[in-house]
Amino acid sequence: MTMQTQALPRTGMGTGSRKALLLGGGLLLALAAPFLLYPVFLMKVLCFALFACAFNLLIGFAGLLSFGHAAFFGSAAYIAAHTVKVWNWAPEFGLIAATAVAGLMGLVFGLIAIRRQGIYFAMITLALSQMVFFLALQLPFTHGEDGIQGVPHGTLFGLFDLNQPLTMYYAVLAIFVGGFALIWRTVHSPFGQVLKAIRENEPRAVSLGYRTDRYKLVAFVLSASLAGLAGGTKALVFQLASLTDVTWQMSGEVVLMTLLGGMGTLFGPVIGAALVVTLESYLASTSLPVPVVIGCIFVVCVLVFRRGIVGEIVARSGRGRKPS
Amino acid sequence: MSHLFGIPPQALFGQLLLGLINGSFYALLSLGLAVIFGMLNVVNMAHGALYMVGAFVAWLLLTNAGVGYWGALVLASLVVGLVGLVLERTMLRRLYKVDHLYGLLLTFGLALIFEGAFRHQYGVSGQPYPIPDLLKGGTNLGFMYLPTYRGWVVVASLLVCLGTWYAIERTKLGAYLRAATENPTLVQAFGINVPVMVSLTYGFGVALAGLAGVLAAPIYQVSPLMGSNIIIVVFAVVVIGGMGSILGAIVTGLGLGLLEGLTKVFYPEASNIVVFVIMAVVLMVKPAGLFGREK
Numbered sequence: 001m002t003m004q005t006q007a008l009p010r011t012g013m014g015t016g017s018r019k020a021l022l023l024g025g026g027l028l029l030a031l032a033a034p035f036l037l038y039p040v041f042l043m044k045v046l047c048f049a050l051f052a053c054a055f056n057l058l059i060g061f062a063g064l065l066s067f068g069h070a071a072f073f074g075s076a077a078y079i080a081a082h083t084v085k086v087w088n089w090a091p092e093f094g095l096i097a098a099t100a101v102a103g104l105m106g107l108v109f110g111l112i113a114i115r116r117q118g119i120y121f122a123m124i125t126l127a128l129s130q131m132v133f134f135l136a137l138q139l140p141f142t143h144g145e146d147g148i149q150g151v152p153h154g155t156l157f158g159l160f161d162l163n164q165p166l167t168m169y170y171a172v173l174a175i176f177v178g179g180f181a182l183i184w185r186t187v188h189s190p191f192g193q194v195l196k197a198i199r200e201n202e203p204r205a206v207s208l209g210y211r212t213d214r215y216k217l218v219a220f221v222l223s224a225s226l227a228g229l230a231g232g233t234k235a236l237v238f239q240l241a242s243l244t245d246v247t248w249q250m251s252g253e254v255v256l257m258t259l260l261g262g263m264g265t266l267f268g269p270v271i272g273a274a275l276v277v278t279l280e281s282y283l284a285s286t287s288l289p290v291p292v293v294i295g296c297i298f299v300v301c302v303l304v305f306r307r308g309i310v311g312e313i314v315a316r317s318g319r320g321r322k323p324s
Numbered sequence: 325m326s327h328l329f330g331i332p333p334q335a336l337f338g339q340l341l342l343g344l345i346n347g348s349f350y351a352l353l354s355l356g357l358a359v360i361f362g363m364l365n366v367v368n369m370a371h372g373a374l375y376m377v378g379a380f381v382a383w384l385l386l387t388n389a390g391v392g393y394w395g396a397l398v399l400a401s402l403v404v405g406l407v408g409l410v411l412e413r414t415m416l417r418r419l420y421k422v423d424h425l426y427g428l429l430l431t432f433g434l435a436l437i438f439e440g441a442f443r444h445q446y447g448v449s450g451q452p453y454p455i456p457d458l459l460k461g462g463t464n465l466g467f468m469y470l471p472t473y474r475g476w477v478v479v480a481s482l483l484v485c486l487g488t489w490y491a492i493e494r495t496k497l498g499a500y501l502r503a504a505t506e507n508p509t510l511v512q513a514f515g516i517n518v519p520v521m522v523s524l525t526y527g528f529g530v531a532l533a534g535l536a537g538v539l540a541a542p543i544y545q546v547s548p549l550m551g552s553n554i555i556i557v558v559f560a561v562v563v564i565g566g567m568g569s570i571l572g573a574i575v576t577g578l579g580l581g582l583l584e585g586l587t588k589v590f591y592p593e594a595s596n597i598v599v600f601v602i603m604a605v606v607l608m609v610k611p612a613g614l615f616g617r618e619k
Contacts, residue, residue: 065425112607115607118424118425119424122367122428123367123559124563127563127599127600128600130560134597137596248552255432259429291439292436292437292441292444294433294440295440298430298433299415299430301429301433302429302433
């Protein structure tokens with residue numbers, strides 16, 4: 001399976017088994033983590049990690065910078081909260097609805113935004129997500145500034161009582177692992193190879209006969225759906241869907257997580273999300289203004305640390321590829 | 325004719341004037357963005373934050389140093405322009421050789437820093453800024469009441485926009501600038517210091533944002549959030565107009581401001597999103613923007 005990644009020279013001999021080892025170790029760590037750390041904190045990390053991985057699928061593997069991913073994340077949170085709280089749906093159906101709505105929005109956004117490339121793409125997605133923000137502010141079912149509060153945890157598949165923090169944690173972990181596996185599979189599939197080709201040189205991909213707009217659109221929908229899954233899960237975990245999740249600051253935050261961890265690496269966004277969430281919960285107890293610190297990290301990352309943490313590790317361990 | 329389409333004319337023209345004022349700010353800001361983008365290939369995400377900084381510098385000058393509106397108009401623009409020069413020299417410059425997206429990300433980080441710092445210092449509530457004595461009062465035009473200051477804002481920003489257009493399209497310096505946009509290497513070979521020109525362009529572009537901030541201070545309150553509220557709309561304006569043309573930026577900015585004003589009269593619920601909807605429609609019909617060229 002890893003042979004397919006040979007297109008990128010960074011995977012040399014033996015990295016396949018190393019990657020498997022890393023995956024197994026990470027999974028073990030994730031299984032044991034709730035006994036060492038506060039489960040709610042871990043669930044927050046997992047939700048944002050999935051969100052960042054979904055975002056990274058676009059920027060890292062298709063070269064599309066979406067500056068409006070909060071629209072999918074936040075809208076899905078509203079949908080999950082509304083279906084579960086007001087319509088009394090089971091959590092699994094709430095999540096399916098949230099993911100589906102985010103995917104549909106991704107389809108609409110994608111159809112509009114992929115008509116332009118590069119920075120225009122970023123500006124268009126930002127503008128569209130701001131439209132979603134205003135809609136969320138005005139539509140009656142989102143309850144404006146209050147958001148949807150007190151969403152019941154419910155019982156997953158009628159079997160697992162999500163009021164138990166541990167049960168909830170393992171459910172969230174399963175969702176994350178599922179989403180991550182899907183991204184892993186996508187990146188290593190022929191479809192993923194075409195995406196990388198588009199990222200590296202779109203005109204060449206076109207001349208090879210690929211309808212690049214279609215590929216980009218599918219990637220966009222997939223990314224939006226997974227961002228929605230992450231948002232819906234977050235709404236169920238925290239029993240809350242609010243305006244915060246649809247703001248442009250949230251879109252910026254997921255960019256930072258991915259940038260910090262390493263764009264275009266599979267594990268980077270997970271590490272970036274963990275770091276940013278940890279940092280924010282630490283900063284909350286100090287008097288330092290969070291946006292300023294976040295902004296400074298942004299500036300430092302862009303100026304001297306463009307490969308991100310995982311990208312840097314990969315580059316240092318020999319056979320590195322040049323930063324883009 | 326006391327009612328136009330069932331709307332009292334006072335309300336209609338009042339909203340149209342407000343739209344025209346918003347449009348003036350859209351025009352000034354998108355003009356700066358277009359100038360910067362043309363030369364540096366950077367989408368300046370910090371533009372809104374620097375607009376806010378301009379307003380704050382004016383407010384700080386007034387409260388701490390007693391410098392009034394007219395002094396602030398010049399000084400605040402200069403200060404913001406200088407900040408821009410420093411940012412370009414120390415940071416943006418390092419990113420010209422990598423993907424343009426990094427310029428966008430850097431300026432986004434800078435915007436967060438500016439906004440966060442001012443928010444930390446001054447809170448989110450707005451600070452009032454008085455209208456200068458010379459521009460107080462207003463005139464009754466018969467069909468509506470025109471506050472002098474609002475009329476001044478529209479005229480002043482139009483003058484600045486047209487002046488910029490003239491400087492870029494009709495003067496020698498502007499010709500150098502346009503040439504350097506097309507082919508920096510060749511212009512450099514002719515003995516023109518392109519790096520300095522790039523710095524000055526960025527400084528000038530953000531100085532326009534600072535100027536817009538001072539103009540806006542007496543109309544909206546001076547608040548740390550004023551920049552991010554307006555800049556995303558300006559991005560949509562830029563996408564609609566296409567960044568290729570200066571006049572395009574001005575016309576689109578004013579036009580969309582007016583349209584927003586009209587929406588406030590006839591269907592207020594949609595006034596926040598009308599620009600974004602128009603952007604989506606324009607992208608479907610003419611992806612390069614109304615005044616843009618397909619590359």
